[in-house]
Amino acid sequence: MSHSIASTDFLKNEEHAKWHDETLWMIREKRDLASQKVPEWENLRTLASSIKEHVLSNLDHLLLEFEANATKNGIQVHWAKDAQEHNQFVLDILKKQSCAQVVKSKSILTEECHLNPFLEKNGIEVIDTDLGERIVQFLHQPPSHIVLPAIHLKKRDISELFHQKLQTEKGNEDPYYLTQAARNHLREKFLKAKVAITGVNFGIAETGEFVVCTNEGNADMGVHLADVHIACMGIEKLIPRRNDLGVFLRLLARSATGQAITNYTSHFRGPEKGKQIHLILVDNGRTEQLGREKFRNSLKCIRCGACMNTCPIYRRSGGFSYQSTVPGPIGSILSPGLDLKKYSSLPFASTLCGSCTDVCPVKINIHEQLYEWRQEITKANPNYAESLSMKLASGIFKSPLAYRISGFLMRKLIINLPDSLLYNPWNVWGKGRKLPKAPQESFRNWYLNHRKDEQ
Amino acid sequence: MAQTKPHVGLFIPCYVDQFYPQVGKATLEILEKLNCNVSYPLNQTCCGQPLANSGYERDTKDACQHFLSSFLQFDFIVSPSGSCVHHVKERYPKILHDPELQSLLDSKIFELTEFLHDILSLEIQGTFSHKVGYHASCHALRGLGLSKSSEVNTAPFDKVKSLFEKVEGLEWSQLQRSDECCGFGGTFSVKEEAISLSMGKDRLTDHHEAGTEILTATDMSCLMHLQAIEDKNQSSLPVMHLAEIINQIIS
Structure with a gap:
């Protein structure tokens, strides 16, 4: 289904579409306020972009340095060429631990690899512990936003869902009450889990440690109660030094939600005595994207979601209309690299207004890459009628x-x-x-x- | 500039030529009033942007060459469209694999209000007693950098509005969303018709709520889209291109 068909469908419910637009715009406004409190904001963006530029140009050395230091710290490092290898590593570790139930904090990478359905097929129950992710998991839906997975749902929908799944009082929409119910439900799962899966926000080559940012503390809760921690990390998530981390932490939460910093910023350097940390480094098309000169900058992304919140198209079409793991402007320049045909309508789901580029904390030229993908798509999948009319116009x-x-x-x-x-x-x-x-x-x-x- | 009259090549975008001749006239008259020697090259066509934005940039090389051969002899190239100027300025050197073209274009081609501000240092004197809603067209705002976009945290500036600082009676509408896209986007307006309409309607609502009496922009394309929605809904927010307003004030 093309993006335009999906978005037409989304806009049919005018009231909901308006609410979706206004909710995300509010987050964009919070981001504006938070960023305006940092006088050196634009310098930070430039610096972050340059650091990532350095990382992308030296990824081979830095990854090896990271692996060596992580191994020295007692972390077991695995290299996964693609989603399949990544999923198999996770399954093998779980099997070795005879673990049939695993808790997982938010990781867009595991969504990208479709880890949940793979594990479920192999008889393992996955419990997403981020509140928004748990909600969409109950509904058998993917996240519709990378930072706010259940942003397409209203309080009423969640109250209804929790009434069915967690036996909360019918019609009680009080956020505190509903959150409390989810906490109690998740607490039980945390206490039983022997293995916890997390994503990774930043891997630090110099120290071999990695950093996970959450607001709910669910990553920490899972990891500290479990014997084994599996961390899944895209190879582009690397930064050279611990000194560089501050640049990104100052940008990340402000860009994402308008908070000064995420509630939890947890550093994992090595396993506690008697426990294990497995770190899976995943390529899954990233090396190929790195080789595409016009599109390599897309790998600078720190997954803050600001481009989604600012995008007038995303706000009015919802995350599902993109039908890719990462929706919105950044998804529209990442996804065509994974499957050009499937995602061929995404780079056209934009007016090239450039707001995404201006909001991006690592200065990815998103709208220019959308334009460049259009050129690639018409070369690869020629639409003859359109191509003819363009030739005519060109004449x-x-x-x-x-x-x-x-x-x-x-x-x-x-x-x-x-x-x-x-x-x-x-x-x-x-x-x-x-x-x-x-x-x-x-x-x-x-x-x-x-x-x-x-x- | 006072001593020698700059020779200006008037670049009138294809859709302005066909549908909005009054905007072309206003642009020409402003430049003439400001003592420019203005020529309209009769063989000009389209800059090629609609094709390029649709993914057929490679088919526009001849259009680019044709444009340059029609215009490069002038001191300046001026157009009442941020979008078309942006396309020529930002994309031609790449399309033609000619990086040296960039500095030449940077010094020659200007959107109308940018030319009035940067080159002629104009301060418009006169009266325009209306509440004016300024729609910041994306390619003029973020593409050409005519003003600070709301996302960026640098010192505020606005070349367009600063032209009007001395104009009496003019009040700018205060919008809820100062620079959200109108949803036109060229072929986007038909490819993604539903979102395009929704975006346009939201912009219009913002202007209606802010009490806009006259809606204006650097780009007639945004205004065409917004006016078309108004017309269909039988509302009647009057639309004037900035060139028409400026020409009226300085007459």
């Missing part, structure tokens, strides 16, 4: 005479054709809009009559 634009004739015809048609023909069902423009009132003469004709003689 018209280089020939002044052809251009004048076509412009003249267009204007005359609009003046003379009855509305019933102009606003027929095939005319998409005219469904919700009038055509411009065509003037009697073009500017060129006017100029010829009024100015040309003087020159």
Whole structure:
């Protein structure tokens, strides 16, 4: 399904679409306020972008340094070429621990790898412990936003869901009450779990440690109660030194939610006595993306979600309309690299307004990459009708005479054709809009009559 | 500038030529009033942006060459469209694999209000007693950098509004969302029709609530889309391109 069909569907519920737009805009406004409190904000963005530039240019050395230091700290490092290898590593570790139930804090990478369905197929129950993720998991839905997984749902929906799943009082929509119910439910799962899975926000090459940021403390709760910690990390999540971390931590939460910092910023350096930490480093198309000169910058992403909150299209179409793990503007430049055909409509789901680029804390030129993907997509999947009309237009634009004739015809048609023909069902423009009132003469004709003689 | 009249090539975007000749006239008259020597190259066509944004940049090389051969002889190239100027300025050097073209274009091609501000240092004198709603067109705002976008935390500036600082009676509408896109986006307006309409309606609501009497912008394309929605809904927010307003004030 193309993005435009999915978004048309989303907009059918006008009231919900308006609420979705306003809720995310509110988060964008919080981000604005938080970032304005940091006078050196723009310098931080530039610095973060440069650090990531350095990482991308030295990824091979830095990854080896990271592996060596992590191993020295007692972390067991695994290299996964793709999603399948990643999932198999996780399954093997779980099997070795005879673990049939695992708790997992938020990790977009494991969504990207479709880890949950894989583990479930292999008889393992996965409990997502981030509140939003648990909610969408109950509904058998993927997250619709990378930071706010259940942002497409309203309090009423969650109250209804919790009534069915957690036997909360019917109709009680009090957020505190509902959160408390989720806490009690999750607490029970935490206490039983022998293995906990987390994502990774930052891996630090210099120290071999990694950092996980959450607001709910669910990553820490899972990890500290379990014997085995499996951390899943995309290879681009690396930073060179611990000194660099502050730059990113100052940008991340402010960009994501407008908080100064996430409630929990946890550093994992090595396993406690008698416990294990497994770190899975996942490529899954990242090396290929690194090799694409026009698109490599997309790997600087720190997954703050600010581009989604600011995007007028995302806000009005919802995360599911993108049908990719990472939705929104950043998803629309990452996903075509994974499957060009499947995600071919995404780079066109943009007006190229550039707000995503201006909001991005690591200065990814997102809207320019959307434009570049369009060029790649029309080369790879030519739509013959469109391609022909473009060729025709290209001929018209280089020939002044052809251009004048076509412009003249267009204007005359609009003046003379009855509305019933102009606003027929095939005319998409005219469904919700009038055509411009065509003037009697073009500017060129006017100029010829009024100015040309003087020159 | 006072001594020698700059020779300005007037670049009138294709849709302005066909549908909004009054915007072309206003642009021409402003430049003439400000003592420029203005020529309108009669063989100009479209800059190629609609094709390029649709993913067919590679088919626009001839259009780019044609544009440059029509315009490079002038001291300046001026157009009442931030979007078309942005396309020529930011994309032509890349499309034509000619990086040296960049500095030439940087010094030559300007959106109308940018030219009035940067080159002619104009301070408009006069009266315009209306509450004006300024729609910040994305390619003028973020593309050409005519003002500070709301996302960026640098010192505020606005080249467009600063032109009007001395104008009496003019009040700018205070919008809830100062620079959200109108949803036109060229072929986006038909490819993603539902969102395009929704975005347009939201912009219009913002302007209606702010008490906008006249809606204006650097770009007629945004205004065309917004006016088309108004017309369909039989509302009647008057629309004027900035060139028409400026031309009216300085007449």
